[in-house]
Each structure stands twice: as C-alpha cells, then as structure tokens.
Amino acid sequence: MSVRICVNTQTPLVRFSPDLAPDPGTRGPAVLSEMVEDRDYQFSPGGVTRMVYPLLRRMINEKFVSDPCWVSLSPTGPQEAVLDGIRLSHVKIGKNATRGYGRIKEELWKVIHGLKGGAGKDGQPFWKKDYADFTYYNRHSADRMARLDRDLDFDLFYIHDFQQLAVGHMLGSLKPKLFRWHIPFDASIVPEDWKPFLLTYFNSYDMVMVSCQRYLEALRRFGFKGAVKYVFPYIDKAAYGSPAKDDLDGFCAKFGIGDKDRVILVVARLDPMKGQDGAIKAFGRVVRDHPDAKLVLAGNGSFSSSKDGIGLSKAERWKDELLRLVRELGVQDRVVFTGHISHRELEAAYTRCDMTLLPSHLEGFGLVVIEGWLYGKPAIVSSGAGVADIIVEGENGFLFDPGDTEGLAEKVRGLLEDPETAARLGRGGHHSSEKCSLEEGLKRESEVLGALMGNR
Amino acid sequence: MQYQEFIYPAIKFVVIILITWLVAWLFNLVFVGWYKIGMSLIRLHVQRVATIVIWTVGLILAIEQFGLDINLLLLLIGILGVGAILAARDVLQNLAAKYFSDVYIPFKMGDTIRIREHSGKVIEINPVATVLLTEKDELISIPNSLFIKEATVNITPQAWKEIIIPIAFSGHAEVPEFETRVIRAINKFKLHMDERFPPVMTVKKREQNYFEAVLTLMIKDPSRKDEITSKINNIITEVSAELKGKHHKKD
Numbered sequence: 001m002s003v004r005i006c007v008n009t010q011t012p013l014v015r016f017s018p019d020l021a022p023d024p025g026t027r028g029p030a031v032l033s034e035m036v037e038d039r040d041y042q043f044s045p046g047g048v049t050r051m052v053y054p055l056l057r058r059m060i061n062e063k064f065v066s067d068p069c070w071v072s073l074s075p076t077g078p079q080e081a082v083l084d085g086i087r088l089s090h091v092k093i094g095k096n097a098t099r100g101y102g103r104i105k106e107e108l109w110k111v112i113h114g115l116k117g118g119a120g121k122d123g124q125p126f127w128k129k130d131y132a133d134f135t136y137y138n139r140h141s142a143d144r145m146a147r148l149d150r151d152l153d154f155d156l157f158y159i160h161d162f163q164q165l166a167v168g169h170m171l172g173s174l175k176p177k178l179f180r181w182h183i184p185f186d187a188s189i190v191p192e193d194w195k196p197f198l199l200t201y202f203n204s205y206d207m208v209m210v211s212c213q214r215y216l217e218a219l220r221r222f223g224f225k226g227a228v229k230y231v232f233p234y235i236d237k238a239a240y241g242s243p244a245k246d247d248l249d250g251f252c253a254k255f256g257i258g259d260k261d262r263v264i265l266v267v268a269r270l271d272p273m274k275g276q277d278g279a280i281k282a283f284g285r286v287v288r289d290h291p292d293a294k295l296v297l298a299g300n301g302s303f304s305s306s307k308d309g310i311g312l313s314k315a316e317r318w319k320d321e322l323l324r325l326v327r328e329l330g331v332q333d334r335v336v337f338t339g340h341i342s343h344r345e346l347e348a349a350y351t352r353c354d355m356t357l358l359p360s361h362l363e364g365f366g367l368v369v370i371e372g373w374l375y376g377k378p379a380i381v382s383s384g385a386g387v388a389d390i391i392v393e394g395e396n397g398f399l400f401d402p403g404d405t406e407g408l409a410e411k412v413r414g415l416l417e418d419p420e421t422a423a424r425l426g427r428g429g430h431h432s433s434e435k436c437s438l439e440e441g442l443k444r445e446s447e448v449l450g451a452l453m454g455n456r
Numbered sequence: 457m458q459y460q461e462f463i464y465p466a467i468k469f470v471v472i473i474l475i476t477w478l479v480a481w482l483f484n485l486v487f488v489g490w491y492k493i494g495m496s497l498i499r500l501h502v503q504r505v506a507t508i509v510i511w512t513v514g515l516i517l518a519i520e521q522f523g524l525d526i527n528l529l530l531l532l533i534g535i536l537g538v539g540a541i542l543a544a545r546d547v548l549q550n551l552a553a554k555y556f557s558d559v560y561i562p563f564k565m566g567d568t569i570r571i572r573e574h575s576g577k578v579i580e581i582n583p584v585a586t587v588l589l590t591e592k593d594e595l596i597s598i599p600n601s602l603f604i605k606e607a608t609v610n611i612t613p614q615a616w617k618e619i620i621i622p623i624a625f626s627g628h629a630e631v632p633e634f635e636t637r638v639i640r641a642i643n644k645f646k647l648h649m650d651e652r653f654p655p656v657m658t659v660k661k662r663e664q665n666y667f668e669a670v671l672t673l674m675i676k677d678p679s680r681k682d683e684i685t686s687k688i689n690n691i692i693t694e695v696s697a698e699l700k701g702k703h704h705k706k707d
Binding site: 124127132136172197203204 | 636637
C-alpha cells in the first residue's frame with residue numbers, strides 16, 4: 001500500500017534567492033533539478049527540514065508513500081516547485097502578515113520554553129492585533145492543504161511544529177491527521193493558563209508525536225488524553241562523509257584553527273535558548289588550564305531570523321551579546337564564530353573537533369550530538385535537551401545541568417585531560433547513534449503512519 | 457372509428473408526457489441555477505419532491521386522456537403519500553431537530569456531552585444523527601430529535617462561557633481574509649473575553665463562492681452573552697458587506 005501524504009512545515013525545504021523571479025503561474029511548478037544550488041536556492045538549515053526531507057525520499061524509494069506534497073511558508077521564489085518527486089507548495093502571506101505571525105510565534109515559543117509567564121500584564125497573545133496574522137498564516141496553510149487534497153486525495157496529513165498547531169483544526173478534514181511537536185515540552189513550565197489553547201488544538205489530531213519519552217509523559221501530565229507516541233529524531237548517516245584533506249585544511253585555515261588547537265565544537269543557531277553564553281563562560285574557566293583549547297561556535301540565525309524568512313532579528317542581537325561576553329572574559333583569540341557553514345564545512349568541523357558540546361537551556365532534541373557521534377566524537381550534553389534521554393553518563397557522553405558553569409567546565413576539562421575516556425565515549429556515542437538513524441526513524445514513522453491508516 | 461378513438465388520446469398522452477418531461481427538466485435547470493447557495497441536502501430534497509409532484513400531475517393528466525376515473529388514482533396516491541410521510545416521520549423529525557439544535561442547543565463538534573445514559577465527544581453532526589465517541593472508543597449515534605426532547609448536558613470544561621456564532625458567507629472572499637478581518641474587528645471586545653481562549657473559527661462547509669462557519673468565543677460574564685453575540689453579529693455583517701463590496705469593485 002502506498003500512502004498519499006501531505007506534509008506541512010513552516011520552514012520551506014529550500015530558500016529561494018530573492019533575485020529569482022516569482023513564477024508566472026503558467027509554466028507549472030519550478031523544477032529544482034534545473035536550477036543551480038547556492039545561486040537560485042539553498043537548503044534550509046534546521047532540524048525539521050533535515051529530518052523530513054530524507055524521510056520522504058526514503059519513503060518514496062521504498063514505495064511507502066507516493067507523490068508527496070510539502071506545504072510551507074516561503075516569502076520568496078516560486079509558489080510551486082518539484083524536487084526528487086516531492087511537490088513543494090509555498091504559502092505567501094505578504095511582509096506585514098509574516099512579521100505579525102512571527103511575533104506571535106515568538107511569544108508562543110517563549111511561553112513553551114519558560115521564558116514568559118501566563119496571562120501577566122501583557123496578556124495572552126490571542127487578543128493582540130498580531131494574532132489575526134498568526135491565524136491568517138495558519139488558515140492559509142490549511143486552505144492550501146485542503147485545496148491540494150481536493151485534487152490529489154491524500155490519505156494522511158502530517159503537520160510539523162508548534163507554530164502550526166492550529167492547522168489541524170483548521171483543516172477540518174476527517175482524514176487522519178498527525179502532528180509532530182519538535183520543541184521541548186515541560187508541563188511544569190507551561191503556564192496553566194495555556195491549557196485551553198494547547199489542549200484544544202492538540203485534540204484536533206488523531207495522533208501527536210514527540211521526540212522523547214519525557215515529553216510524552218509531560219504531555220500526559222498536562223492533561224492530553226489523545227494518542228501520543230515518541231519517536232527520536234533521526235538523520236541520514238549517508239549524508240555525512242569524511243572531508244577531503246583539502247577541505248579540512250581549508251576549513252581550519254578559514255577559521256584560524258591551528259594544528260595544536262583542541263577544538264570544542266558547538267553547532268547551534270544563534271539564540272539565547274541555545275546557551276552559547278554558558279559555553280563561553282565555562283570555556284573561560286577551561287582555557288586558563290588549557291590554553292590550547294579553542295571554542296568554535298558554528299551557526300547563525302534560523303529561517304525565523306533571516307531577512308528573507310520571517311525577519312526576526314534575535315540572532316544578530318544575541319551575537320552582539322556573546323561578543324561582549326567574549327571580550328569581557330578576554331578570550332577573543334580562542335573563540336571562533338563561524339556564522340553559517342556549508343555542509344562540507346560542517347563535516348570538516350566534526351572531523352577536526354575533539355568534542356561536541358550541547359549547552360542549550362532547553363532543546364527539543366539535539367541532533368547535533370548524533371552528528372558528532374557519527375564522527376566518533378564525545379559529547380557533553382545539557383540535561384535540558386531531549387537527547388539527554390539517551391545519554392548514559394560515562395558510557396556515551398556526559399551530562400550537565402544548564403546554568404552549572406563550573407559543572408560544565410569540569411566535564412570539558414575531564415575530556416581534554418583524559419583522551420582514553422574521550423575515545424571511549426566517542427565509541428559509545430557512535431553505537432548509540434543507531435537509535436537516531438534514518439533507518440530507525442523510517443521504521444518508527446512507518447509504524448505510526450501505518451497505525452493511523454489502519455485505524456481508519 | 458375505434459382506431460381513431462384510441463389514437464387521439466394516445467397522441468395526447470404522449471404530448472402530455474413530453475410536456476411533463478420538459479417542465480421537470482426546465483424546473484431542475486432553473487432551480488439548480490437559481491438556488492446555488494444553501495444547504496445542499498435540503499436543496500436536494502426540495503428538488504426531488506418538486507420533480508415527483510410535476511411527474512405525478514403530468515401522469516394523472518395523461519391517464520385522464522383515456523377516460524379513466526382518476527379519483528381512484530388520486531385516492532391511491534394520497535394514501536401512499538400519507539404512508540410515506542408516516543414512514544419518514546422519524547427522519548423528518550431528525551432533520552427538523554438538526555435545524556433547531558444548530559442554533560439553540562449549546563454544543564458543537566469537539567464538545568463532550570451527556571444525553572440520557574450516553575456521554576462522549578461529539579465527532580460528527582449530520583442531518584439525521586449526532587455521533588459521539590466514548591472513552592471506550594465506541595461510537596454512539598444519537599438521533600437529532602432526541603436533543604429537543606431530552607436534557608443535554610455539555611460537560612466540556614468552561615462550556616458555560618462559550619458563545620457560538622454561526623456564519624454564512626456567499627461571495628468571492630477567501631476564508632483567511634474573512635477570518636482575519638473578523639478577528640481584527642472583534643478585538644475591541646477583548647476586555648469582555650476570557651483571554652486564555654483564542655477566537656476560533658471552524659469552517660463547516662465550503663463551496664467555491666460560499667462557506668458556513670462558526671465563531672467560538674469565551675466570554676468572562678455569561679450574563680452579557682446575548683448583548684455581545686448581537687454586537688459581534690453586527691461586526692460579521694459589516695465585514696461581509698465590506699468584502700462583498702471590495703470584490704464587486706474588483707469585478
């Protein structure tokens with residue numbers, strides 16, 4: 001049986017160059033294989049698209065799905081495009097509506113991450129003027145999916161990420177609807193006031209999928225009584241190769257990494273929640289004893305931060321704060337901000353580093369740890385990350401509590417001073433990475449989709 | 457002579473049947489074109505009944521041409537009609553109840569309700585029955601007529617705060633545009649609303665130039681339900697008129 005599926009994410013699979021003319025609407029969808037990557041378009045960074053794209057490709061190859069559609073927000077480029085048998089349908093809502101939508105999304109994100117309380121003096125965002133824009137985008141996505149459904153008769157809708165939670169209700173279809181919640185869910189920090197909103201919309205799905213057991217339990221504690229499963233996020237191992245020597249040397253030269261430097265790598269978008277400040281503070285302590293240590297912070301803004309995306313500027317503001325902190329600690333020559341790096345450079349970064357560090361205060365999962373494991377690198381992981389659920393202390397990594405600067409510094413020192421332990425954790429991590437392989441994800445996702453289809 | 461006595465009524469019979477067919481065809485054509493908007497189920501029933509009436513009258517007139525006593529025929533048709541109405545009375549009751557319960561019985565899709573010994577989440581409201589999903593994953597079909605005979609308890613949390621405003625819009629406007637304008641316009645009532653609940657519009661029916669929806673809001677003071685409902689209804693009427701005007705200008 002082949003499933004006709006419609007996927008919905010906010011972030012588009014690819015970002016088009018703003019110089020690219022919008023399609024005239026008469027020639028049919030733009031064919032990405034006829035365009036030039038990095039000139040006409042770029043693959044969007046970020047966990048969601050990086051998971052969904054290989055999953056869909058593999059599902060097409062295994063004939064589990066046929067002719068999938070992928071609806072997302074894309075302010076630039078053509079409305080319809082095709083890549084690898086996937087029909088990409090882009091929703092466009094105009095700059096002002098995009099910004100209003102982005103502001104409400106940011107508020108929701110803060111509440112779910114415990115950065116904003118309940119109905120305080122600001123009130124809930126639902127009765128702010130921007131909420132109309134938030135609804136506008138979600139309704140447009142639901143409308144597009146419904147319209148495509150009339151032509152293509154999908155078997156199932158698969159909606160991703162918290163900012164699109166309302167889409168399931170808006171779709172109104174009786175066909176199976178699956179929602180994947182990618183960010184953390186901690187029932188103790190989501191204010192009670194938010195229950196009506198979240199539960200109303202969660203209840204409009206046939207099943208909710210979260211990234212780990214603890215979020216599943218939290219969702220239950222929060223009062224959600226519907227079907228919920230957890231499936232670890234996953235990556236396609238085949239997409240991570242060994243860089244050529246020239247690429248490795250080029251990477252080191254570009255970012256000033258010397259042969260004797262001992263590299264601590266943080267791969268994360270620039271966002272206060274990612275805890276780069278904690279990593280810098282801990283590094284400030286480590287570097288006193290290990291002057292050869294170098295902290296490499298890879299990543300820039302997300303689709304939400306980019307000017308061609310939603311246009312929120314928090315990445316730039318956060319980078320300014322981090323630079324000030326680096327200056328205060330006097331470690332300017334030992335901390336590198338790479339900004340956005342290509343996939344080839346990312347491979348070089350993982351190959352060259354001595355360890356990876358995930359310092360997030362809260363993190364939906366943390367696939368960067370799995371990426372590091374593919375290269376046999378030991379990981380030090382914040383207990384606020386979903387991936388902490390698969391860390392066995394001292395076997396495949398070290399855990400630390402976010403905010404515990406000295407605890408983190410101690411773990412970093414431990415790995416720098418004990419290469420044997422570092423190698424053992426790297427091997428343990430490499431073995432554990434199987435839990436987050438595309439093959440495992442495909443198996444678990446197929447079971448969920450199959451169960452949803454079978455229930456009908 | 458005998459031949460002529462038969463041939464003329466036969467020709468008349470055929471002509472009357474042809475005219476009947478033409479009238480029925482024209483009626484359907486005009487009816488479908490004229491009555492594009494509306495509940496498709498009711499439209500279908502009206503269309504069917506009218507077609508049956510046209511054909512019945514046509515057939516009676518046609519049979520009369522052979523000099524047959526039509527009184528007996530009329531009596532038979534009458535008895536059959538009364539029988540059909542009696543047989544379908546339950547269905548008709550349910551259809552009528554659906555019409556009234558939409559407006560007057562305070563529950564909607566997704567609510568949890570209790571009626572008699574049954575309780576569950578409302579997952580479908582069709583013209584004949586309301587389908588509940590119980591906690592044991594059983595489906596219970598409740599005839600709509602029961603909702604106007606029996607006490608219905610809406611056990612959805614906070615249901616007493618809820619105001620549900622039906623919306624029907626015919627015109628070119630897209631739902632997202634309509635919804636956004638309504639949400640912006642009702643923002644001035646935010647002080648009367650329970651801010652924990654967002655305004656939720658649920659589209660119930662959609663055609664190319666028509667949609668039906670309900671707007672669900674949670675108010676702080678239920679004693680002001682009627683007043684606020686009336687004001688929001690006015691806003692919806694204004695938004696509808698604006699959008700119709702805007703699209704007329706475009707056209």
